[in-house]
Amino acid sequence: MTWRCFHCDDVFTKHTEAAAHFGYADGATPACKIAPDLRGLIVFMRWQERELQRFRQEDSDHARKFYSIGADHERARREAEEIGYARGVADARKEANS
Numbered sequence: 001m002t003w004r005c006f007h008c009d010d011v012f013t014k015h016t017e018a019a020a021h022f023g024y025a026d027g028a029t030p031a032c033k034i035a036p037d038l039r040g041l042i043v044f045m046r047w048q049e050r051e052l053q054r055f056r057q058e059d060s061d062h063a064r065k066f067y068s069i070g071a072d073h074e075r076a077r078r079e080a081e082e083i084g085y086a087r088g089v090a091d092a093r094k095e096a097n098s
Contacts, residue, residue, distance in 0.1 A: 008032035024050045 003018040004011045007030055012018035020043050021031045028049065031042040054060050 005030055005032060019050075020046045024053055 001015075002011055002013050003022065005021060010021065010032070012021060022028060023030070023046060031039075031046075034045075035041060051060070
């Protein structure tokens with residue numbers, strides 16, 4: 001897939017390069033219109049835009065870790081509950097057979 005900027009006519013074949021030029025958010029200003037001679041600054045600015053977008057979507061690394069810990073806890077709770085239920089059923093069968 002290729003992307004072409006109609007402002008500067010540059011063509012990008014990699015998604016990361018296109019995103020750095022066009023931005024991650026809808027309606028972002030292309031890099032060639034911001035500061036064509038400051039590529040390092042543009043790359044850093046695009047990284048910040050992406051981090052801000054992820055933060056707003058609650059998709060930061062910290063949020064992922066937080067939800068992952070919650071999911072692990074819920075899985076462990078459910079497994080412990082199932083083990084307890086199975087133990088109770090086994091005890092009830094023993095009691096019924098006695």
